[in-house]
Amino acid sequence: xxxxxxxxxxxxxxxxxxxxxxxxxxxxxxxxxxxxxxxxxxxxxxxxxxxxxxxxxxxxxxxxxxxxxxxxxxxxxxxxxxxxxxxxxxxxxxxxxxxxxxxxxxxxxxxxxxxxxxxxxxxxxxxxxxxxxxxxxxxxxxxxxxxxxxxxxxxxxxxxxxxxxxxxxxxxxxxxxxxxxxxxxxxxxxxxxxxxxxxxxxxxxxxxxxxxxxxxxxxxxxxxxxxxxxxxxxxxxxxxxxxxxxxxxxxxxxxxxxxxxxxxxxxxxxxxxxxxxxxxxxxxxxxxxxxxxxxxxxxxxxxxxxxxxxxxxxxxxxxxxxxxxxxxxxxxxxxxxxxxxxxxxxxxxxxxxxxxxxxxxxxxxxxxxxxxxxxxxxxxxxxxxxxxxxxxxxxxxxxxxxxxxxxxxxxxxxxxxxxxxxxxxxxxxxxxxxxxxxxxxxxxxxxxxxxxxxxxxxxxxxxxxxxxxxxxxxxxxxxxxxxxxxxxxxxxxxxxxxxxxxxxxxxxxxxxxxxxxxxxxxxxxxxxxxxxxxxxxxxxxxxxxxxxxxxxxxxxxxxxxxxxxxxxxxxxxxxxxxxxxxxxxxxxxxxxxxxxxxxxxxxxxxxxxxxxxxxxxxxxxxxxxxxxxxxxxxxxxxxxxxxxxxxxxxxxxxxxxxxxxxxxxxxxxxxxxxxxxxxxxxxxxxxxxxxxxxxxxxxxxxxxxxxxxxxxxxxxxxxxxxxxxxxxxxxxxxxxxxxxxxxxxxxxxxxxxxxxxxxxxxxxxxxxxxxxxxxxxxxxxxxxxxxxxxxxxxxxxxxxxxxxxxxxxxxxxxxxxxxxxxxxxxxx
Numbered sequence: 137x138x139x140x141x142x143x144x145x146x147x148x149x150x151x152x153x154x155x156x157x158x159x160x161x162x163x164x165x166x167x168x169x170x171x172x173x174x175x176x177x178x179x180x181x182x183x184x185x186x187x188x189x190x191x192x193x194x195x196x197x198x199x200x201x202x203x204x205x206x207x208x209x210x211x212x213x214x215x216x217x218x219x220x221x222x223x224x225x226x227x228x229x230x231x232x233x234x235x236x237x238x239x240x241x242x243x244x245x246x247x248x249x250x251x252x253x254x255x256x257x258x259x260x261x262x263x264x265x266x267x268x269x270x271x272x273x274x275x276x277x278x279x280x281x282x283x284x285x286x287x288x289x290x291x292x293x294x295x296x297x298x299x300x301x302x303x304x305x306x307x308x309x310x311x312x313x314x315x316x317x318x319x320x321x322x323x324x325x326x327x328x329x330x331x332x333x334x335x336x337x338x339x340x341x342x343x344x345x346x347x348x349x350x351x352x353x354x355x356x357x358x359x360x361x362x363x364x365x366x367x368x369x370x371x372x373x374x375x376x377x378x379x380x381x382x383x384x385x386x387x388x389x390x391x392x393x394x395x396x397x398x399x400x401x402x403x404x405x406x407x408x409x410x411x412x413x414x415x416x417x418x419x420x421x422x423x424x425x426x427x428x429x430x431x432x433x434x435x436x437x438x439x440x441x442x443x444x445x446x447x448x449x450x451x452x453x454x455x456x457x458x459x460x461x462x463x464x465x466x467x468x469x470x471x472x473x474x475x476x477x478x479x480x481x482x483x484x485x486x487x488x489x490x491x492x493x494x495x496x497x498x499x500x501x502x503x504x505x506x507x508x509x510x511x512x513x514x515x516x517x518x519x520x521x522x523x524x525x526x527x528x529x530x531x532x533x534x535x536x537x538x539x540x541x542x543x544x545x546x547x548x549x550x551x552x553x554x555x556x557x558x559x560x561x562x563x564x565x566x567x568x569x570x571x572x573x574x575x576x577x578x579x580x581x582x583x584x585x586x587x588x589x590x591x592x593x594x595x596x597x598x599x600x601x602x603x604x605x606x607x608x609x610x611x612x613x614x615x616x617x618x619x620x621x622x623x624x625x626x627x628x629x630x631x632x633x634x635x636x637x638x639x640x641x642x643x644x645x646x647x648x649x650x651x652x653x654x655x656x657x658x659x660x661x662x663x664x665x666x667x668x669x670x671x672x673x674x675x676x677x678x679x680x681x682x683x684x685x686x687x688x689x690x691x692x693x694x695x696x697x698x699x700x701x702x703x704x705x706x707x708x709x710x711x712x713x714x715x716x717x718x719x720x721x722x723x724x725x726x727x728x729x730x731x732x733x734x735x736x737x738x739x740x741x742x743x744x745x746x747x748x749x750x751x752x753x754x755x756x757x758x759x760x761x762x763x764x765x766x767x768x769x770x771x772x773x774x775x776x777x778x779x780x781x782x783x784x785x786x787x788x789x790x791x792x793x794x795x796x797x798x799x800x801x802x803x804x805x806x807x808x809x810x811x812x813x814x815x816x817x818x819x820x821x822x823x824x825x826x827x828x829x830x831x832x833x834x835x836x837x838x839x840x841x842x843x844x845x846x847x848x849x850x851x852x853x854x855x856x857x858x859x860x861x862x863x864x865x866x867x868x869x870x871x872x873x874x875x876x877x878x879x880x881x882x883x884x885x886x887x888x889x890x891x892x893x894x895x896x897x898x899x900x901x902x903x904x905x906x907x908x909x910x911x912x913x914x915x916x917x918x919x920x921x922x923x924x925x926x927x928x929x930x931x932x933x934x935x936x937x938x939x940x941x942x943x944x945x946x947x948x949x950x951x952x953x954x955x956x957x958x959x960x961x962x963x964x
Contacts, residue, residue, distance in 0.1 A: 137773050142774040144738030148871040152250060160887055161212065161255045163745045165664045169209035173665050174200045175644055175704075177673030177681070178215045181241035181263075182222060185248045186452035187713040187720060188662060188674075190730050191746040191756060194868075195710055195821065196672045197254045197749065201867035202817050205254075205891040211665050214249065214649040216242050216258040218265035219570045220636045223318070227569075227601045235568040235597065238265055248731065252739045253870050255887065260650045269646065270571035271592030273638055274655035276576055276688075278585040285331040288583065292401070294424070300606050301565045302327060311429075323424040327564035327634070328573060336361060336556050338701075339686055348706030353678040360679050360896075362557020367541040369451035369550040371396065374457050380449055383471030383555055386481065387544070388536035391525040392499035393476040394489065395656035396460045397442070397450045399468035400425045400748055413447030416482050418462055425464040438464050440488050453475075453526065453540075454550045463488065471555045479515065480507070486515035489940070499525050500533050505635060561684065563635040568599060568607045570633030578620035578627045587621040607631065640681055641688035644668055644703055655697070662698040662945035667705050674869070675709035682707075708752060708821060730756060740869035741767045747823040747868055770872055773834060773865070777876045779860060784858060785852035785881050798840050799849040800902070805898040806857045809833040810892050813864045823868065830864050833857065863892045908933045909960040910942040926953050933959045 155161065165171070176196040176407040179189060198214040216238075223234035230237065236957035242263060264963055280286040294303040296313040298590070303313060308320050332339075340361045343354045364383035369647050372380060384390070398405060400422035405857065409415055420442045428438055440460040449458045458476070465484060466475055479489035479496045486876040489496055496509035502520040519533040528536050544550025547769040558573065572593040574586035586593055596615050599608040609615050609631040642656075648665040649658035673681075682704075687705040733742045744766040750756040777784065795803060809829050816826035837857050839847050849857075860878065866873040866886045877886050901922055906929070908916040920929065930951050933939055939961065953959050 142219070142778075142872070142875075144740065144872070145735075145776075147875045148251075148253060148739055149870040151874050154885075155253075155255070155887075156250070156258075159586060160885060162259055163209060163211050165255050166209045166767055169207065170201045171211065171665060171667045172182075172200075172670075173209035173211045174203065174670050175213065175647070175668045177670070177671070177677065178217050178640070178643060179245065179720075180220060180222065181216045181218055181238055183241045185245055185730055185747070186729060187728055187758070189249075189465060190252065190673060190742060192674075192710055193249065193254050194743045194746050195752050195823070196423040196670075197252075197743075197870075198817065198823060199670055199672075199868040200255050201870060201887065202891070203282075204887055205863075205889060206818075207864070207890065209259075209646070212256055213260040213262075213650075214254070214258065214646070215260075215262035215282075215643060216264065217247075217636065217640050217643070217779045218242065218263045219270075221301070221567060221569070221641055224314075224567060224601050225299075226567045228603055233597070233599075234601065235265065235880065238263075251728075251734060252743065257871070262643060262646055262650050263644060264571075264636075264755070265569070266655075267592040267594045270639065272646070273571055273572040273634065274586070274591050274593060275656060276642070276691065276695070277634070278588060279380055280330065280691065281575075281757045282583050285334060285691070287331065288328050290326045291562070292322050293325045293327060294320045295325070296320050299565045299567070301728060302562060315843065322423075325564075327562050329560040329562050329577070330682075330687070332553035332561045333556065333558055335690050336363075337556050338690060339558075339683065342686065342702055344887040346702060346704075346707075349704075350675075350707060350709055350900045353675065353682065353707060353709060356678040357683055360558060360683065362470070363554065364471070364556075365554045367537075367544065367550055369452065369476070369525055369544050369801055370552040371452065371458070371476070373408060373460075374448040374450055374570065376408075378396055378404075378409070380404075380460070380474050381472045382474045382476045383553060384476055386478065386537070387550075387635075388522060388525075388531075389478040389481045390451065390476060390540060391522075391528075392478040392480050392497045393451055393456075393458060394479060394495045394497055396458050397463035397466045397477050397488070398460055398465060399466040399469045399473040400443070400444070400462040402462075402473040403468065405462065408447060408535045409445050410564050412430065414443075414446050418443060418445065421462055421464075422532060422860070428464065438486070440454075440465055440491060440867060442488060442492060442618050452544070452547075459494070461488075461492070469559055480509050480512065481515055481517055481518060483515040486512070499523055517676060534770050536702070557810075559667050559901055561635075561687075563638055564632040565635055566607050566610075566632055568595065568633065569610055570636060571639065572609075573632050573634055574860065575626040576618055576620060577630070577631040578623065578625060580625055581620050581622045583618055584622050584627070586893075590621070602902075609633075635686050639682060641684040642692065644671075644685070644821070645689075645692060645698060657692070657697045659697060663700075666698060667700045667912040670706045670708065672710065674712075678709070680908050690721065706819075708753045711755035712960065713746075713756045715756060733763065734942075735797060737763060737767045738770075738871075741770060744770065744827065744869050748827045749824070751824055755924070769831060769834075770869065772838075773861060774876070777862075778833070779878065780854070781859075783851055784855050787855040787857065789852070789857060791852055792850060795853065796847060796850060797952075798845070798847040799853040802836060802840050802849045802857050803853050803898050804832055804901065805836045806853075806860050807895050809864065809898060810860055810894045811896075814891065814894065817867065827868060832863055834861060837861075860892050861887065862886075904956055906956075908936060908939055909958060910939060911962060912960060915939050915942050922956060926955075929959055931954055933961065 175195055202869045206209045207383055223238050226237045227234045277286055294308050295302055297315045298318040313320055322342040334908045340363055343358050351850050364385050367387040368381050369382050370381050394745050406415055409418055409653050445460045445462055447460040449460050450456055475486040479485040480498045481500055482524050498507045498509050500520040501523050507516055522528050522531050522536050528540055542551050572594050576584045578584055616631055618629045645657055645662055649661040651657040692698050720727050745763045749762050812829045813826040816822040861878050862873045874886050879957050903919050903921050906918045906920045907914055916936050943963050949962045949964055951961050
């Protein structure tokens with residue numbers, strides 16, 4: 137082997153073959169070892185892995201390998217999120233079948249992942265498009281249907297014309313389809329819904345228990361659930377026997393209401409406005425608002441717009457007649473879909489009132505101020521004392537909330553109420569490549585679930601996907617014609633398939649027992665491995681996938697399949713890989729192909745760069761120079777071992793009791809590095825600083841053992857340091873380290889070798905730099921022994937030439953000693 141470069145291709149193939157043949161990473165429950173379940177979000181088999189995959193899976197593999205070396209029994213599986221629209225789109229483009237395209241991609245990507253040296257237990261591999269997987273989610277569907285947690289309804293859905301399917305609210309990004317980026321339009325359609333709202337409070341409360349999750353993700357989930365506590369109050373419609381019920385979190389401001397806002401698509405708006413001559417105009421405004429909402433960025437607000445309905449609502453507390461506006465900022469699905477507008481104490485209402493020249497009435501005065509509605513420049517939204525509020529005048533606003541709500545309840549026109557933003561999960565998709573919904577429609581018996589004995593309902597293989605994307609299931613008689621499981625008469629099978637997020641909502645549990653055939657889960661295996669100890673993936677899944685997975689965990693628990701409440705104890709959301717200031721994308725022409733890099737530098741170099749270039753939670757800026765630097769470092773370590781092989785193989789593994797100064801320095805640095813690398817990896821995931829620490833140790837070793845060093849360390853200490861470098865780097869660059877470890881005469885795989893032991897005594901410094909202050913200002917620095925006697929320290933500092941310039945002729949009031957850190961001399 138050339139001493140200037142290691143043969144990474146031969147080394148990586150050798151160790152990948154060995155791991156595969158020996159099934160090094162195969163795992164089974166072991167009651168004598170502590171379990172650790174490490175999981176990265178599984179990929180969609182799109183055809184090739186990209187640098188985002190490389191980074192994500194390298195991060196996970198470091199943790200898995202590190203935990204094995206710590207003695208944990210590590211479950212680290214991999215599989216494929218294999219259903220979905222891209223397979224159908226590719227089938228249309230390449231005139232092939234989605235299954236063929238998917239399985240070919242799985243085969244290719246699996247080889248790529250194996251080529252990275254990732255320590256997966258491939259015996260647990262799953263693909264969600266296989267009937268042996270999705271038969272169990274069809275069973276979940278049936279069980280939930282029987283419990284009333286799955287139901288059909290007609291609703292306004294998000295329709296993607298390009299993909300010819302419905303999208304969940306969470307799958308509409310900036311008004312566009314999350315898959316194809318085309319505009320999404322509203323459409324009325326019948327569909328199936330999971331009743332996720334039955335678990336709203338538990339999902340919300342669970343956020344407080346997830347101490348190992350990023351606060352950003354928990355905040356996003358809490359906001360999506362959107363709990364609000366307040367009051368529902370009835371407002372009669374003037375000149376009618378109808379009423380509008382509003383929801384408000386600020387009943388204390390009700391005396392300041394000057395108009396009412398109602399959602400343009402409120403379910404009763406057309407009925408309420410009958411006879412006003414505005415039905416057509418209101419319908420057009422509602423359609424305009426729906427389209428605008430779907431196209432808006434979730435972080436932005438629509439420009440406020442309203443339309444007077446011709447109606448007036450009567451304030452039950454004051455008798456005032458309030459004009460009712462259809463307003464584009466009121467959501468039909470939130471609260472009651474109608475709100476009382478108090479412009480003096482709500483900024484949105486204030487801006488709307490100014491825009492439409494509506495009155496502003498102050499009913500809460502903050503302490504020490506007197507507000508006037510006509511001169512206010514912004515709403516006063518904080519607490520204060522009620523004014524002009526009838527019998528409630530003079531109350532503190534917090535007290536008034538409960539008093540006013542109680543009064544409304546006692547008089548029959550209101551009640552305390554809690555509302556949520558979260559809505560049930562629409563799972564019906566009008567596409568072929570998904571799990572069929574196990575429902576049969578019978579003219580005699582109505583809606584009937586498929587009999588459990590008839591599961592799975594499989595996709596017919598002999599179909600052609602039309603260029604329009606329309607599902608062939610809708611017109612395929614051999615699929616939809618069936619018999620009713622109840623009466624045996626003619627039935628029609630449901631032709632919609634399930635949202636692909638259903639598959640990814642429980643796959644982590646199936647990994648614990650992928651070959652179990654008696655049910656979705658082997659409860660004993662699931663209870664052993666779950667919850668996942670560390671989950672790794674992108675923050676873009678904070679709502680979509682993570683919320684659904686939490687919901688499904690509670691479903692499976694309540695169905696008796698597992699015992700946990702939450703699926704993932706700890707969550708790491710890694711940043712993106714960016715190049716030239718933007719996310720890598722084929723359309724932007726800035727993609728770096730991992731295969732090209734691995735062929736040129738080897739998988740270990742690519743892994744090392746992706747781990748070293750940035751902390752995992754931050755975006756990684758691509759750098760060709762950074763890849764070269766990682767490659768040079770590995771070659772430097774290789775030469776260190778290769779060029780000193782004879783000495784390293786003959787040196788003893790026991791550190792002698794009497795160490796030279798150079799040996800003591802290297803011994804100390806070795807154990808300081810062992811401590812830092814272990815602490816940086818374990819829970820912190822500071823792989824970049826861990827690698828940096830190993831680089832520093834390597835530099836120290838070169839400096840002390842180099843040709844120009846005055847005193848070389850003893851061979852035993854050099855061997856300890858070199859072996860520590862190999863062990864510490866093993867989770868990051870496993871092939872490289874396995875090879876060097878073997879060349880040093882070891883016959884055990886590093887995967888089963890313990891993490892190097894840290895000796896705190898060895899890591900202690902012999903001396904420290906002591907800061908000397910005079911009246912709190914640094915005046916000198918002294919090199920002193922660790923734990924030096926306090927009286928000696930005082931004497932040394934007082935005799936220091938630099939210090940004496942600031943204390944001569946002055947009275948020393950006191951000397952403060954902070955052990956091993958500083959001495960402060962106080963003078964006057």
